Amino acid sequence: MKNSPHALAQLLLFRMRGFLREPAALFWVFIFPMLTALALGLAFRDRPLPELKVAVVDGPEAARLVPALEAVEGLSATRMSEAEGRDALRRGKAALVLLPGPQPKLIVDPMQEEGRTARLMVVDALERLEGRQDRLSVQTRKVTAPGSRYIDFLIPGLLGFGLMSSSLWGLGWALVQMRTGKLLKRLVATPMKRSQFLLSFMLGRSVLALAEILFFVVFARLLFDVRLAGSLLSFVALGLWGSLSFGGLAAFVTSRAANSETASGLMNLVSMPMMVLSGVFFSASNFPDWLQPFIKALPLTALNDGLRGIMLDGMPLLALWPQGLILGVWGLIPFLIAVRYFKWM
Amino acid sequence: MEPSPAPAPSPPALAIEVRGLVKRFEDVVAIAGTDFEVPMGQCVGLLGPNGAGKTTTVEILEGLQQPTSGEVRLLGMRWDKDAAELRERIGIALQETRFPDRISVEETVRLFRSFYRRGLSVEEAIALVRLEEKRDAYVMKLSGGQRQRLALAVALAADPELLFLDEPTTGLDPQSRRALWDVIEGLKGKGRTVVLTTHYMEEAQVLCDQVIIMDHGRIVAQGTPAELIASIGGEQVIEFATTPALPAEAFAEVPTLVASRPRGNGHTLSVKELHRALPGLLAITAARGVSLNHLSTHQATLDDVFLAFTGRSLREDAS
Numbered sequence: 293m294k295n296s297p298h299a300l301a302q303l304l305l306f307r308m309r310g311f312l313r314e315p316a317a318l319f320w321v322f323i324f325p326m327l328t329a330l331a332l333g334l335a336f337r338d339r340p341l342p343e344l345k346v347a348v349v350d351g352p353e354a355a356r357l358v359p360a361l362e363a364v365e366g367l368s369a370t371r372m373s374e375a376e377g378r379d380a381l382r383r384g385k386a387a388l389v390l391l392p393g394p395q396p397k398l399i400v401d402p403m404q405e406e407g408r409t410a411r412l413m414v415v416d417a418l419e420r421l422e423g424r425q426d427r428l429s430v431q432t433r434k435v436t437a438p439g440s441r442y443i444d445f446l447i448p449g450l451l452g453f454g455l456m457s458s459s460l461w462g463l464g465w466a467l468v469q470m471r472t473g474k475l476l477k478r479l480v481a482t483p484m485k486r487s488q489f490l491l492s493f494m495l496g497r498s499v500l501a502l503a504e505i506l507f508f509v510v511f512a513r514l515l516f517d518v519r520l521a522g523s524l525l526s527f528v529a530l531g532l533w534g535s536l537s538f539g540g541l542a543a544f545v546t547s548r549a550a551n552s553e554t555a556s557g558l559m560n561l562v563s564m565p566m567m568v569l570s571g572v573f574f575s576a577s578n579f580p581d582w583l584q585p586f587i588k589a590l591p592l593t594a595l596n597d598g599l600r601g602i603m604l605d606g607m608p609l610l611a612l613w614p615q616g617l618i619l620g621v622w623g624l625i626p627f628l629i630a631v632r633y634f635k636w637m
Numbered sequence: 638m639e640p641s642p643a644p645a646p647s648p649p650a651l652a653i654e655v656r657g658l659v660k661r662f663e664d665v666v667a668i669a670g671t672d673f674e675v676p677m678g679q680c681v682g683l684l685g686p687n688g689a690g691k692t693t694t695v696e697i698l699e700g701l702q703q704p705t706s707g708e709v710r711l712l713g714m715r716w717d718k719d720a721a722e723l724r725e726r727i728g729i730a731l732q733e734t735r736f737p738d739r740i741s742v743e744e745t746v747r748l749f750r751s752f753y754r755r756g757l758s759v760e761e762a763i764a765l766v767r768l769e770e771k772r773d774a775y776v777m778k779l780s781g782g783q784r785q786r787l788a789l790a791v792a793l794a795a796d797p798e799l800l801f802l803d804e805p806t807t808g809l810d811p812q813s814r815r816a817l818w819d820v821i822e823g824l825k826g827k828g829r830t831v832v833l834t835t836h837y838m839e840e841a842q843v844l845c846d847q848v849i850i851m852d853h854g855r856i857v858a859q860g861t862p863a864e865l866i867a868s869i870g871g872e873q874v875i876e877f878a879t880t881p882a883l884p885a886e887a888f889a890e891v892p893t894l895v896a897s898r899p900r901g902n903g904h905t906l907s908v909k910e911l912h913r914a915l916p917g918l919l920a921i922t923a924a925r926g927v928s929l930n931h932l933s934t935h936q937a938t939l940d941d942v943f944l945a946f947t948g949r950s951l952r953e954d955a956s
Contacts, residue, residue, distance in 0.1 A: 302751040306740065313739035313775075473735025478791075481699055481731075482752040483724040637701065 300488045307496030310466065317462065321504060325454045326511055329446060332573070333516055336442040343368045344387045344410040347377035353392035357421075361390075364417050367410070388414055447512040448599035449572040454508070455501055455531060456566065456592050459538030460559045463497055464546040468555040477637035490631075494539060501535035502528065521606035529609060530602060533616060534595035537623030541591070544626030547634045566592040594618035650713070652677045652799050652830035653698065658707035660693050660854075667693040669854035670707070675847065677798075680821070680831040682845035684838065684939065690854040691834040692732060695803050698832065699729050711799060725754055728797030730788040732804050738777035742768055742787055745776065749791045756795035766790040766820050782813025789820060799830045806840060818843060838939035850943055857946040866937045869945040870895035873911040877932040878903030879922060887925065892917045896945065907937065907945070 311317050346361055346369045348354050354371050361369035369390075372380065377389035381399060387410035389399040396418060401407040470476045479489065505528050512518035520527060545562055549555040569583075570576060570592035579587060587593050598615035601607035609616075653675040660668040668690045675681045683691045696702040697709060700716045700723060709716065714723050736745050747759045757765070763772050766786040771779060779787065785805055792800060802821070806814040814837075821844055824831060835841055841848050842862045850858040850865070858865055866872070882902045888894070893909040908914035911934055922929045 299751040302748045306737075306744070306748050309740055309744065310737055469735075469737075473737075474731055475734055475736065477701065478729070478731055478734045481701055481724065481729045482749060482795075483721060483754075484752040 299484065300492060303484075303488060303492030304495055307466075307492055308499065311462065311496070311500060321454065321458050321462075321500070322507055325450050325508070326515075329443070329450055329512070329516065332446055333443040336446075341366065344406055344413065345370065345380075345385060346410060346414060347372050347380050347386040347389045349374045349377050349389065349391045351392050357390065357392055357418075360421050361414065361417055364413060367413055367417070390414060443512075443516045444518050444604055445575070445600070446573065447508065447516065447518045448603045449596050451505065451508045451531065452534065452570070452592055452596040452599050453567060453572045454504060455535045455595065456538045456563060458500065458504065459497060459535050460542045460545070460563055462500065462542075463493060463539050464542035464555060464559055465552070466493075467543070467546045468549050468552050471549075471635065471637070472551055474637065480636045493543075494536060497535060497539050498532055501532055504535075505531040518603070520603050522602035522608070526609035527599065527602045530595070530598045530612065530616070534591070534598075534619055537591055537595075537619040540623035540625075540627030540630070543630035543634070547630040550635070566590050569593070571596050589618060591619050591622035594622075650677050651675065651710070652679070652712060653681075653832070654708075654710040655694075655698075656708040658694070658697065658709065659705045660690075660697060660702065661705045666854050668697075668704075671851075671854075671856050673849055673856065673859065675830060675832065677830055678825075678828045679846040680825050680833060680844050681847045681849060682841035683832065683834040683849050683851060684836065684841055684943070685851035686836060688853075689851040691851055692803055694851070695801055695832065695834055699727065699801050700724065725795065726798050728792035728795055728800045730785075730792040730800075730802045730805055732807070734788055734791075736776045736784070736787065736791075739775050741773050741775055742779070742790075743772040745787060746790050746794055750794040753795035757793060759794070762790045762794045765793055765823070767816070780813070782809050782816060785809060785813070785817060786820070789817070793824075797829070800824065800832070802831065802833045804834055804836070806835065806837065814840070838943070842939055848939065850939075850946060852943075852947045858942060862939055865939060865942045869907060869937065869942055870909065872937050873908050873914070873934060874937050874941050875906045875908060875911070875914060875918065875932070875934050876900060876903070877906075877918070878930050879927040880930065881927060883925060883927060888918065888921060890917065890921065898944070903931065905944070907941065 344367055346367055348358050348361065348369050348371050350371055350373055358369045358371055361367050370386075374389070374391065377386065378399065380386035381389050381401075387400070387404075387406040391397040391399070398411055398414065400411050402411060467476075470479075480486070509520060509524065509527070513520075541562065542559070545558045546555050549558060569579065569587050570590050571587075572592070576587050576593055576596075577584075594615040598612045598619075601612055601615075602609070651674050653673070655671060655673050658668050658671045659666075671690075671694065673681075683694060685691050693702065697704050698711065700720060703716075711723055712726060716723060740748075742763065743759060746762050750756055750759055750762065756762075763769055766789050768783060768786055768790060771783055776784065776787065789802070789805065792802070805821075806817050809817065818840070821831060821833070825844075831844075833841070833844060846861060848858075848860065848862055848865060849856055858868070860868065878901055880902065885897050885899060885904060888897055888904060888906060891906060891908065892913040894914065895907040895909060897904050897906045899905075906914070906918070915934070919929070
């Protein structure tokens, strides 16, 4: 047994080298999720509310009203004829048409959100212009709830998806390649301990998953200012647990696959439904109620919910025990079946 | 044919003992009851076409497959009892192992060396197969011959007493093949027992002390290459064709004839003495008034032995 640690170290090195020297693998694990986050983050970034456009109909008072309305934050005013104003309203280029006079008239659709807001703002501005004194001095304080942007939602989901993909493909693919290349057969003909072989895969996967998680935390913080509300340790622990769970699933899926075509078909079969259902890009609550229990039982849903819980809501790890349990069951049972029926040659 | 006694004067211990070996898959009989022994320090060649049962035999010896029935002993040990110890002491090169592309020669050997309690140093194993210049090269950069040598280095990492090489030179160019032969010759020099499967008769003739010819899961002939060639009677072979074709009986009177077989428009004759047989053959064709074409002669080889025992050419099947 004295060479055992040595063999494990060699097996682990072998796993890590195989990954680190594969440029494609590095791209898919690190660069691709970052590009996805950039593209989606840009597409769904939070824009300030657009200014509401008010058409002021030409007349003696227009010259006084336009600058006054322009001065109101959130309004922009343009002078035009009444006909032009109505036309702009109809085309959605103006939210409201103001006909100045001693009794100002507003042409507006109060059933539309923009129209309703514009009406309130314009009336308020006109009243003030006429010298209304406010009896209350209301103070407004701006708030932006942390973790409420789309990118905040996206980052933990992308990480969950990334961990699933690299476990399935990184592990499953390697195993199938080793089987088709008869390397597995060659290995079991040596005194190599199968438990060490297995352990090297688990350790190798965990080292890589750790790098993936930390990479996500850092790039989310630097590029998108997504902050980790909960503890980093909990976040890493849950991520590693999820990664191992998917490792068990990967071993199961590829335990008997004799060629890479079968294996990639099986892995797609596992990962595609979860990519859609498990709340990677949009919330899983968009799906109908009858589907929810099934969605909740999926490992990727559990992982994504857990990662979001820690990252956005600062939940403690212990509060996430249901998610941990789901991941554990999804990892352990397939793993045990895989060990029992694994095809070495 | 009975196994011939080992040629060595002092009876060496047996490296391999096989008794009544049978292997059935579903409805196919891969090995139909074989017996053989390999003394320590010998190189034995398992010959036969694809599907003859060579690889199945070797994989049972390697502990990679279980026999349906029969007894196998390696170095006096059995797989069902001493598997761990046996794995320490045998070396294996499978018919084809694809080592990962982006792992270097040295790293591959080091990985495999780490599984064994004792053995060669990584440097020694690489030097044995003369891959020193490629030690830092990734597997993907190696030629076919270099990959086979890497597989051999991996097999030698434990400095095994017993070495199994399954078609180590298949698909190699002649130069790489000879380079690999040199390595195996070197191992024989160190007193290692080598079991080699091949469908190149020439390879067996050069390397093997003992040859076992298999066909349809049975041993059809066994002995030293010289014994086997002598056993078919004729030392020389004449191959020819005639137009028009003549029946075999026409050549029954060829002097020193041992056997004849039809071959295309002509025949293959095994004869003892070429200088007497050839004039006889020419006289017969002249008397019959047929024209002789494609006349050639060679010394009998293991190929002719195979042909004699199975009625088929090894090379035709082996393609």
